[in-house]
Amino acid sequence: MTPTPEDLAGAVLTIDLVALKDNWRRLNALAGKAECGAAVKGNAYGLGIAPVARALWEAGCRSFFVARPKEGEELRELLPDATIYILDGLFAGQAEFYAKRNLCPALISIEEAREWAAFGRVYGRRLPCAIHVDTGINRLGFSLAEFDSLLADAFTMEGLNVSLLMSHLACADDPSHPLNLRQREAFAAVRAKLPGVAASLANSSGIFLGDGFTHDLVRPGIALYGGNPTQDVANPMSPVAILEGAVMQLRYVAAGDTVGYGGTWTATRPTRIAILGAGYKDGVPRALSSREPGGPAQVFISDRRCPVIGRISMDMMAIDITDLPVGAVRRGTRAEILGRHIGIDAAASWAGTISYELLTRLGSRYARLYTGLESDRTA
Numbered sequence: 604m605t606p607t608p609e610d611l612a613g614a615v616l617t618i619d620l621v622a623l624k625d626n627w628r629r630l631n632a633l634a635g636k637a638e639c640g641a642a643v644k645g646n647a648y649g650l651g652i653a654p655v656a657r658a659l660w661e662a663g664c665r666s667f668f669v670a671r672p673k674e675g676e677e678l679r680e681l682l683p684d685a686t687i688y689i690l691d692g693l694f695a696g697q698a699e700f701y702a703k704r705n706l707c708p709a710l711i712s713i714e715e716a717r718e719w720a721a722f723g724r725v726y727g728r729r730l731p732c733a734i735h736v737d738t739g740i741n742r743l744g745f746s747l748a749e750f751d752s753l754l755a756d757a758f759t760m761e762g763l764n765v766s767l768l769m770s771h772l773a774c775a776d777d778p779s780h781p782l783n784l785r786q787r788e789a790f791a792a793v794r795a796k797l798p799g800v801a802a803s804l805a806n807s808s809g810i811f812l813g814d815g816f817t818h819d820l821v822r823p824g825i826a827l828y829g830g831n832p833t834q835d836v837a838n839p840m841s842p843v844a845i846l847e848g849a850v851m852q853l854r855y856v857a858a859g860d861t862v863g864y865g866g867t868w869t870a871t872r873p874t875r876i877a878i879l880g881a882g883y884k885d886g887v888p889r890a891l892s893s894r895e896p897g898g899p900a901q902v903f904i905s906d907r908r909c910p911v912i913g914r915i916s917m918d919m920m921a922i923d924i925t926d927l928p929v930g931a932v933r934r935g936t937r938a939e940i941l942g943r944h945i946g947i948d949a950a951a952s953w954a955g956t957i958s959y960e961l962l963t964r965l966g967s968r969y970a971r972l973y974t975g976l977e978s979d980r981t982a
């Protein structure tokens with residue numbers, strides 16, 4: 604019999620596109636009258652741009668945000684009719700590349716605006732673009748003063764087809780942070796100077812700040828992929844990425860024995876352990892290594908949570924299964940490392956990072972399975 608990729612890969616990453624689409628629909632409903640777009644930069648946060656973009660399109664998403672023109676090119680081939688914004692703006696000398704692929708740069712400076720307008724004049728039409736104004740994150744975008752200069756530059760403004768006015772929140776994941784309201788007010792002042800243009804401020808967490816933040820278009824990323832966009836509230840999103848590792852070997856260790864490189868974990872009782880075929884090459888952060896007998900890092904196997912023990916190595920990791928019934932786990936049994944029981948936010952915090960980094964660093968060696976794409980079924 605021909606083996607499946609899962610049979611040969613040891614670790615399996617399942618991307619649940621039904622959950623992805625449900626998450627988009629939930630955010631779309633929450634955004635009320637505002638259009639719900641999607642941030643799909645970074646290969647859709649590591650989950651695979653092609654299946655993710657197609658699934659979001661099927662769900663009804665029409666506006667997409669990527670960081671780089673290269674990402675825009677790839678997305679354009681997948682979605683000929685989508686609106687695609689390039690968040691990193693207009694790369695110097697690359698206006699033609701954008702125009703030919705109908706990519707909208709989110710312009711961040713007067714220099715970029717002039718280059719885009721000048722290119723449009725040569726190209727023969729006012730090309731669509733977003734204007735990205737910085738209202739307090741102090742990262743990308745026009746400062747408020749530069750935005751005023753742009754508006755005063757009538758020749759440049761006449762050469763632009765501004766389809767979106769956008770800004771980005773610095774602290775949306777903390778609803779009580781005073782910067783949220785300050786940015787909203789600054790954005791209101793910006794909008795008043797360029798009336799009639801669609802506006803966008805909210806990322807995933809911004810949508811949960813309420814009506815005052817959703818404007819005309821929202822740009823969720825992490826919430827689509829199952830990250831928790833709220834603080835101190837149970838995650839309203841469905842898990843999308845499920846990473847599992849298969850048991851390769853079971854063994855007993857005596858009290859006093861150590862497990863793994865560096866001998867960092869010592870058994871305090873006779874212990875049954877399982878070695879899983881998933882390691883840092885597969886995207887399991889080495890920071891999930893555990894010296895303490897009880898975690899904090901855990902995996903889910905045979906309906907129980909079991910602690911990770913010792914160091915995560917390149918190809919494998921060890922877990923303590925002493926508390927499972929004997930025989931519950933055998934060679935080939937899969938343990939969930941991330942997914943429905945082990946949330947990406949919990950795993951990220953055990954590893955001292957955030958869900959965004961965890962997802963974008965998922966490796967590529969495991970078998971990747973995508974479930975729930977309609978266009979696959981009809982193909």
Ligand SMILES: *Cc1c(COP(=O)(O)O)cnc(C)c1O
Nearest residue numbers: 642771806807808822823824825
């Ligand atoms: C990445 C990004 C988003 C999406 O942010 P999430 O926190 O993942 O929802 C939205 N807007 C901009 C400008 C971004 O860079």
